[in-house]
Amino acid sequence: MLCYPAKIESFLEKTMSAIKPKLSIKLRIGLKYPDEVLQLIPIFNQYPLEELIIHPRTGVQMYEGEVDLDMFEQCLNLSKHRVIYNGDIDSFEKYKMLSLRFGSIKRWMIGRGLIGNPFLAEKIKYHTEKPYDEKIKIMRAFHDHLFAEYLKILSGPAHITNKMKEIWTYMSGFFENGEKIRKKINKTHHRDNYVDVVNKVFDELV
Ligand SMILES: Cc1cc2nc3c(=O)[nH]c(=O)nc-3n(C[C@H](O)[C@H](O)[C@H](O)COP(=O)(O)O)c2cc1C
Known part of the structure; x- marks a missing residue:
């Protein structure tokens, strides 16, 4: 739905008033183009969402290429909601680099990095490592x-x-x-x- 802002707005208009649980949205920054998200953030800002989880790649990119950190930063500046970063955190060093750049981010989502190293979260959170x-x-x-x-x-x-x-x-x-x-x-x-x-x-x- 990423490239259909009007459909997303209509979806939120109908669902937000009808559902009781909190709603968070996980998204990439676009289907084909990385700036598609810039049309979506103002729409999200109109609704009481719990949080936005952003993986800064486009859909067509799959897992190719780099994460677009500049576009992620633009989202962060535009969004009224709490934003969670998601993408390519596969080492403590990568997390450190991202947390230094995005000091306001307090929540991180890790996918493949945790399958590859299930001990990464412990290292990030408590700075400890098992033998x-x-x-x-x-x-x-x-x-x-x-x-x-x-x-x-x-x-x-x-x-x-x-x-x-x-x-x-x-x-x-x-x-x-x-x-x-x-x-x-x-x-x-x-x-x-x-x-x-x-x-x-x-x-x-x-
Ligand atoms: C095996 C696998 C299954 C996934 N299943 C889902 C899913 O069901 N829903 C979803 O939103 N993302 C799913 N994802 C995407 C991840 O949640 C995440 O957004 C993506 O892998 C980028 O984060 P990473 O670089 O930390 O892996 C899946 C990823 C992998 C590798």
Whole structure:
């Protein structure tokens, strides 16, 4: 809906008066063009939204190219609502750089960076870091739990391996030899084979 400001306005006009829970909006800065958002912020300003979560890329960009921090800054200056930054926070250093530039931002949303390093939030919030062995144990428990839960809802031998391979595209970044691990896992096509390979990977890590 990003390139249809009138539709967004009409949607908000109808829903805001009808719903009781708070409404937050998560958006990219445009579908095709990064300045599309500039037409939307004044519309959002008319409504009592809880917050805006902005990922400063366009829709067509997918995850290509850089996040547009200048456009994010313009949104921040225009918006009456609390703004949350979302995009490419995959290390403490990246968070630090962004928090220095956007001092007024108090909330951050992290997606892929947390699949790749589930300990990043702890590092950002408390400046603490667990020992490597403990991290690996937690990663393994997380993996096994996720796998068990997906098994309950996915049928067919390739469904589960495909789902887990998607997770590993991000999770492999955590390990020093991540690329090698990802390649090994990508070669599995059946559940049992996948479990064997992953168990071996984790056994070798500790
Ligand atoms: C596997 C995956 C699933 C996602 N699912 C959703 C979703 O259901 N709703 C949503 O608004 N964004 C979803 N996103 C987008 C993220 O919330 C986030 O906006 C985007 O990945 C950019 O943040 P990041 O650079 O920290 O990953 C998803 C992203 C990934 C990688």
